[in-house]
Amino acid sequence: MLLIRQILLYVFIGLLFSSCKHIYLVDSEMIGIAETAETKSLKIDSIILPYKIQLDNGLDSVIGYSQFQMNNGFPNGLLGNFIADLLLESISSKYHLENAFVLINNGGLRRYLPEGKITKRTIFELMPFENEIVILSVDSGTIQQITRTLIFGDEMSVAGCKAIFDDTLLKSFQINNEEWNPSVIYHLITIDYLANGGSGLHYLKSVEKRIVTSIKFRDQIMEYIEQESLKGNKLKAVQDVRIQIN
Numbered sequence: 001m002l003l004i005r006q007i008l009l010y011v012f013i014g015l016l017f018s019s020c021k022h023i024y025l026v027d028s029e030m031i032g033i034a035e036t037a038e039t040k041s042l043k044i045d046s047i048i049l050p051y052k053i054q055l056d057n058g059l060d061s062v063i064g065y066s067q068f069q070m071n072n073g074f075p076n077g078l079l080g081n082f083i084a085d086l087l088l089e090s091i092s093s094k095y096h097l098e099n100a101f102v103l104i105n106n107g108g109l110r111r112y113l114p115e116g117k118i119t120k121r122t123i124f125e126l127m128p129f130e131n132e133i134v135i136l137s138v139d140s141g142t143i144q145q146i147t148r149t150l151i152f153g154d155e156m157s158v159a160g161c162k163a164i165f166d167d168t169l170l171k172s173f174q175i176n177n178e179e180w181n182p183s184v185i186y187h188l189i190t191i192d193y194l195a196n197g198g199s200g201l202h203y204l205k206s207v208e209k210r211i212v213t214s215i216k217f218r219d220q221i222m223e224y225i226e227q228e229s230l231k232g233n234k235l236k237a238v239q240d241v242r243i244q245i246n
Contacts, residue, residue, distance in 0.1 A: 059121040064225035066235040070113040072106050075243035079113060080106050080157025082237035086224040088159040091133060091189045095211065100135075100187040101160035101175050103146060105199045108191070118225055118235065127218040134195040137209035140182035145203045147173050150243055154199040157242075164244045171246075191217050
């Protein structure tokens with residue numbers, strides 16, 4: 001059983017790493033049924049070891065640097081702000097979106113970003129799920145439900161918008177620094193987990209007009225960090241108030 005788990009572990013890591021568009025080939029070898037468990041284990045290790053070394057070397061490659069450590073937080077945290085901001089900037093540019101804002105769940109961000117070097121392994125640990133980016137066209141009713149999620153639902157991070165509450169009463173909701181207009185259709189940039197009703201956002205499942213980008217959330221994060229590194233920029237986040245609860 002232990003041997004099977006060992007094999008499955010490395011196969012799983014290999015499948016994850018293939019999303020970075022690197023494929024490694026490992027020669028196969030038949031292992032006799034009559035061999036002892038110890039002999040089998042040694043043979044399996046000898047087959048897996050080169051593959052594991054290649055994976056480790058790839059995952060440990062540095063893709064950028066951060067000016068400071070970014071932690072999750074609510075109602076406003078550096079890490080959530082950073083990830084939401086990069087999604088807004090990257091996806092709005094790729095799809096030429098106007099009137100766009102971002103909503104992501106803090107629970108999906110599984111670790112902090114450290115100060116200093118950022119590796120691919122860091123991002124795999126930050127975002128271990130195979131989530132993809134989705135763009136929804138949302139009307140006034142959906143936006144009202146989103147504002148209720150911000151105060152009553154799971155902890156979220158946003159970009160491109162600001163919500164102000166007096167206790168649990170919504171006083172203001174701005175998109176692109178302007179009070180939202182109930183007659184306007186806005187673009188919500190999010191992930192498929194939320195777009196399909198995860199974290200209690202069941203109302204998003206009924207949004208018919210959507211763009212399934214097929215862009216992995218994790219890949220977009222890495223692409224942004226690599227582009228910033230090529231520009232000579234260290235990563236930074238804005239500590240501003242996006243969800244204000246008085």
